[in-house]
Amino acid sequence: MFVPSPQQAAFIQEARTGTSSIVLIAVAGAGKTTTILQAVKEMRGNTIILAYNKKIAEEIKGKLKRDGVDWKKAEASTTHAIGLRNYRKTFPTVRVRAEKVGDMCAALSDNGTIGPELVPHTSVICHLVSLAKANAVGIIGDIDDTSIWEDIVDHFDLFDEEPLQKKGDDIIEMAIRLLKKSNAEAEVIDFDDMIYLPLLYRIRFFQYDNVMMDEAQDANIVRKLLADALLKEGGRFFGIGDPRQAIYGFTGADNESMENLKDYFQCKEMPLTVTYRCPKAVVKMAQNWVSHIQAHPSAPEGTVSLETFEQMLQSRDRLNGDAAILCRSTRPLVTAAFALIREKVPCRIEGRDIGEQMKKLVTRWKSISTIPELEDKLEDWLEAETARWVAKKKMAKVQEAEDKVETIKVIMDACREDKRDLITDVVAYIDNIFADNVTGILTLSTIHRSKGREWQRVFWLDRFNTCPSRYATQDWEKIQEANLQYVAATRSMGELIDLFPPLPKQKAVNDNQQQPKEKAA
Incomplete structure (x- = not known):
């Protein structure tokens, strides 16, 4: 049974009886989804909940159905899906x-x-x-x-x-x-157009008494305008999010989104500062980036510690579906994944589309078929990409190219170890280690992709070398790098472990020879 905190109860009461629009500033793990779903059941009129992505939208739909909320009373959708749905009423033959x-x-x-x-x-x-x-x-x-x-x-x-x-x-x-x-x-649209063109053409939207925008800290200008278009005259807007979890500025999201939404819709601001997810030790660490986050009095103490990769493997019963390895970059994750696979620890890397990008690069040269040939092509490609982006002072692009090639090199090395020498083998390895919505086994994920998820045990891989990114130069980029670290820390429900990357195999062997007692253990 849901027993609201004083802050949650205050929001639900205001949503039920008040008349003003609200921005709800919710720290990581503050139970914001539970809070807004409880509020929706008690609010006047009909409500649309705008989710940031399809997965979250489907989860909210499932919870509304579970709670017996009729779809005419409340529904959930992504901004892109609701934009396209309304656009099709005016342009029924539109193609994406x-x-x-x-x-x-x-x-x-x-x-x-x-x-x-x-x-x-x-x-x-x-x-x-x-x-x-x-x-x-x-x-x-x-x-x-x-x-x-x-x-x-x-x-x-x-x-x-x-x-x-x-x-x-x-x-x-x-x-x-x-x-x-x-x-x-107008009859052909891309992903951006799903929100942009309905607003440009001023189509007639189906409107709601209440518009709730989840993850409002990642909203851009067109998302804000779409929310306004969906709102009935005299209706109420609810922006729910955490400014310190804004990490998608590179996509065009507004770094000051919550403040801008507050001004635009003339919102009252309300807080949720208590996290129900994170234990006290993790909250203390998270306060390095967000000073106002608080642990619930009943929260367990939890642990914050540091381990080498080799120490982690000595207690492999922890490496299961309750655990995740997070990193700022992809390459260290792939290195870790193959080290785990060699030790027969089941795992997958979150993000099938990352794998698809890798496959597109390794198969772009149709005249070659072997790994040595691919290695030469990749070196030439990286040199050209580096020169191209350095000349434009686009160091984030240099980082992206380096990470991509270094990741593929790790995969090629794994192929060689198994005495496989073809590009088709590289593609097969990529298909095997990248997946979407990883559950049930150890998850490896970039911090960006971990947003919205939680695990009992989080290993933060190579933090000291990857966070913050040395390529973040503008003020808003530096802020978002700090936000990323806050997001990483607050994925933990129990243990947060700074994890050093695996040692090169030869070095690991030599070290173990010098430490026979640890090896025996």
Whole structure:
């Protein structure tokens, strides 16, 4: 039976009897989903709960059904799904094409509209168009107002090297033309368009008495405007989230989202500062990043400790579905995964789409079939990518390329150990270690992908070398790096363990020879 805390009870009471809109600032593990579902059952009118992704939306739907809440009283959806659903009422034959803008950009290059001097910058042009949609360019403000585009460029540091600066005006002009062309093709939409085009075309939305936005700290401008479009005149907006869990700024999410939502909807602010997930020792560590998070008085003490990878393996009964290994980067996770597999510890890395990106890279050269050939190609590719992004001062892109190649190298080494030498073997290994929604066995995950999940035991892999990212240079990027560390720490329900990466195999053997007692243990 749900017994609310004083803070939860205050929110539920305000939701039931009040009239103002509310932003609910909830620390990690504060029971926000339980709280809002309890409030929904007691609120006046009908409610839409806007979830950040499909998985969360499905979980909320299941809980509403379990609690006997009729869908006419309350429903849950992602912002993209609800946008598309309403858009189809006006454009019933609409088709989704993920690469809509990229295909249009390529066509403009082929017919000469995009001149040869801009062809090297087409990826920047497409990225700028995507960010313009996230920032509602054309919905608020004039598409032709270059100052709006310049603000986006400055915020995301898109033109941070001389060639781009020299071509900056031309790139913005071409992005404006590309956005207009994309907007004119109303029957074909991409992921960004699912929210953007219904607002641009001012379609008639089905509206609700109450609009609840979960994970509101990750909202961008178009998500805010969509929430407004879904709200009846005189309706109430509820923004639920934690500003210190904002980690998706690179996608166009607004780093000041909660404050902006509060101002836009004239919200009353209410807190949930007590975590029901984390034990006291973990909360104490999390206070390094968020000083106001509190442990519940009944919370267990928990533990915060440090282990080598080899020490972790000595107690392998802990390495099960109740545990996760988290890391800022992918490469250390893959190294750890193969070390675990060699020790016959079942595990998977969260994120099948990461695996798909790896497979796309290893299979891009159709003329080769062996790992040695692939190794040479990857070295050349990394050198070219590094030169390309360093010239543009895009160090995050350099990190991404390095991480991708280093990850594939780990997989190639594992293939060699098993006396496998073909690229098809690399692909098979990738398919075997990457998965979605990993449960029941030890989960390995980047911190970004761990958001919204929890485990009894969390091993934080290679924290001292990966957090914060040395490539975070702008103020908002540095803030989000701190947020990432807070997210990682607060995934733990019991134990939080700083984990050193596995030693190189030869070194591990030598160390064990020097420490026969530990080896015997």
